[in-house]
Amino acid sequence: MGIGKPTGKPTVNATENAVALRDLRKTFDGKDFILNGINLEIPAGKITSIIGFSGTGKSVMMKHILGLLKPTSGTVEVLGQDIWKMTMPELIKMRTRIGMSFQYAALFDDMTVMENAAFPMKEHRPDLTLAQREQIAESKLLAVGMDPKHNNKLPGELSGGMRKRVALARALALDPAILLYDEPTTGLDPILTEVVDDLIYETHHKFAGSTSIVVSHDLFAAFRLSDYIVMLDKGVVLLAGKPEIFYESKDELVQRFLKKGFRNSPPPQHAPGSAT
Amino acid sequence: MIQVWKDNRERISASIDDFFLGLAKSFEQFFVDCGKACIFFFEGLKLVFTRPFRFEEIVRHMEFVGNKSVIIIVMTSTFTGLALSYQIYLGFKLVNAVNLVGPTVGMGITRELGPVLTGLIVAARAGGAMAARLGTMRVNEQIDALEVMGIDPKQYLVSPRMVASIITMPLLCAIFDFVAMMGAHFLCITVLGLDQAIFWDKIQLWLKPGDIFQGLIKAGVFGVTFAAVCTNRGFNATGGAKGVGEATNQGVVNSMVLIIILNFLMTSFIRFFYAVMGWG
Numbered sequence: 001m002g003i004g005k006p007t008g009k010p011t012v013n014a015t016e017n018a019v020a021l022r023d024l025r026k027t028f029d030g031k032d033f034i035l036n037g038i039n040l041e042i043p044a045g046k047i048t049s050i051i052g053f054s055g056t057g058k059s060v061m062m063k064h065i066l067g068l069l070k071p072t073s074g075t076v077e078v079l080g081q082d083i084w085k086m087t088m089p090e091l092i093k094m095r096t097r098i099g100m101s102f103q104y105a106a107l108f109d110d111m112t113v114m115e116n117a118a119f120p121m122k123e124h125r126p127d128l129t130l131a132q133r134e135q136i137a138e139s140k141l142l143a144v145g146m147d148p149k150h151n152n153k154l155p156g157e158l159s160g161g162m163r164k165r166v167a168l169a170r171a172l173a174l175d176p177a178i179l180l181y182d183e184p185t186t187g188l189d190p191i192l193t194e195v196v197d198d199l200i201y202e203t204h205h206k207f208a209g210s211t212s213i214v215v216s217h218d219l220f221a222a223f224r225l226s227d228y229i230v231m232l233d234k235g236v237v238l239l240a241g242k243p244e245i246f247y248e249s250k251d252e253l254v255q256r257f258l259k260k261g262f263r264n265s266p267p268p269q270h271a272p273g274s275a276t
Numbered sequence: 277m278i279q280v281w282k283d284n285r286e287r288i289s290a291s292i293d294d295f296f297l298g299l300a301k302s303f304e305q306f307f308v309d310c311g312k313a314c315i316f317f318f319e320g321l322k323l324v325f326t327r328p329f330r331f332e333e334i335v336r337h338m339e340f341v342g343n344k345s346v347i348i349i350v351m352t353s354t355f356t357g358l359a360l361s362y363q364i365y366l367g368f369k370l371v372n373a374v375n376l377v378g379p380t381v382g383m384g385i386t387r388e389l390g391p392v393l394t395g396l397i398v399a400a401r402a403g404g405a406m407a408a409r410l411g412t413m414r415v416n417e418q419i420d421a422l423e424v425m426g427i428d429p430k431q432y433l434v435s436p437r438m439v440a441s442i443i444t445m446p447l448l449c450a451i452f453d454f455v456a457m458m459g460a461h462f463l464c465i466t467v468l469g470l471d472q473a474i475f476w477d478k479i480q481l482w483l484k485p486g487d488i489f490q491g492l493i494k495a496g497v498f499g500v501t502f503a504a505v506c507t508n509r510g511f512n513a514t515g516g517a518k519g520v521g522e523a524t525n526q527g528v529v530n531s532m533v534l535i536i537i538l539n540f541l542m543t544s545f546i547r548f549f550y551a552v553m554g555w556g
Contacts, residue, residue, distance in 0.1 A: 098424070
């Protein structure tokens with residue numbers, strides 16, 4: 001298994017796929033294809049970053065993985081199942097196995113931190129009592145570094161970094177097999193960016209066996225944290241594999257992207273968790 | 277003058293064209309919105325009967341649509357009752373028929389003003405809030421978050437609001453009717469010195485339960501109307517804060533226009549139905 005180029009030829013060997021996209025195409029107007037034949041296998045248990053210039057189809061691809069968009073053609077397999085062959089109850093059940101951290105956290109602003117973190121359990125775990133739900137939510141909040149003194153605050157009273165933490169705790173509430181991060185560090189200052197990057201890394205390793213997929217513009221974070229990197233361009237996979245192959249690539253666009261992304265400074269070593 | 281017209285003919289002609297094209301576009305948009313709200317309503321209604329049932333959410337929205345509207349309904353209905361009864365008193369005094377002020381006010385309030393004013397007030401207050409709330413949730417990705425969590429956002433956000441509006445609107449209308457009649461009673465008996473016994477006797481004679489009932493039915497329909505229109509606009513809002521503002525504005529305006537149109541259609545239909553059934 002592995003991450004493949006548009007030709008479908010695997011380039012990286014892994015043991016198992018969390019997500020497999022096969023000849024995925026998507027058009028909204030019937031003419032311009034946002035995704036134009038994506039063949040991609042995202043290995044389970046690893047951190048995979050999806051990078052690329054704006055408008056290359058990263059978010060659209062992510063929405064396909066979540067089952068929010070239906071492909072024009074091609075298949076989307078998540079945890080070994082074609083999600084568009086599922087019934088709606090099966091798709092809902094599948095979604096409970098995927099946690100999503102949104103770009104701007106997307107917390108429910110009329111709920112407290114605790115209510116937000118416990119909300120997925122309230123919906124999908126009717127077997128749990130309120131006290132049990134709150135206990136689990138508190139453990140998730142602690143795991144992402146939220147001080148319990150903030151538990152009764154509303155999202156509007158939190159800083160950007162704290163909102164991201166709460167969003168991550170909510171995404172972890174149902175112990176998902178796959179965690180998706182949409183532009184996790186967009187709009188954050190450099191210090192907070194590093195904190196969030198570390199949080200992604202620590203969370204991934206704390207919840208053993210989970211797969212993390214990070215859609216990001218932040219090349220430093222992508223190269224520092226990721227086991228695999230996928231670069232999209234014009235709706236196809238331009239290059240995919242371990243971070244090293246990006247440094248070695250002779251592709252002009254890849255080199256231009258790396259140069260712009262690192263702003264002419266030396267690229268970081270692939271040493272996840274080295275950030276303090 | 278003619279020379280000015282000749283010199284600017286093309287410009288004036290283009291302006292007139294633009295005006296009528298804009299008008300036609302507004303009408304088209306209004307009917308498209310009505311159609312979409314209709315589909316949205318039936319989708320929402322279907323989801324009311326699917327599990328998990330959202331009783332807690334329905335009660336929460338009933339509190340928002342109903343309880344929080346009571347004060348404004350009481351205030352507007354008091355002054356509506358006062359003003360209407362005074363105008364009717366002045367008119368009937370000319371033809372020496374002041375004994376009929378009570379039932380005329382009663383019929384006007386229960387059949388028309390009660391449901392229509394309740395509909396307009398609650399559409400502006402609660403409908404606007406619904407559109408703004410859902411619009412904000414849409415642009416802040418909170419609706420996407422619900423979907424990603426495996427929760428049907430229409431079932432969670434839209435259906436409870438619709439049900440809450442259907443239940444609370446007739447109750448608010450009943451409060452409006454009662455308070456407006458108390459206002460009319462106060463003005464006619466205490467201020468204008470009409471005979472209390474005659475006032476209420478004539479009301480009992482002329483005002484039928486069917487009059488009150490048709491007002492309550494209308495109020496329920498107006499509740500569905502503004503809930504469907506406003507939630508549809510909010511749920512499908514796009515374009516950030518500007519989009520939310522436009523969705524709220526359009527939702528409230530369309531709801532109000534629809535309430536006025538529906539009121540006339542329902543009055544005609546209900547009078548016809550009552551006539552066929554021999555009820556009035």
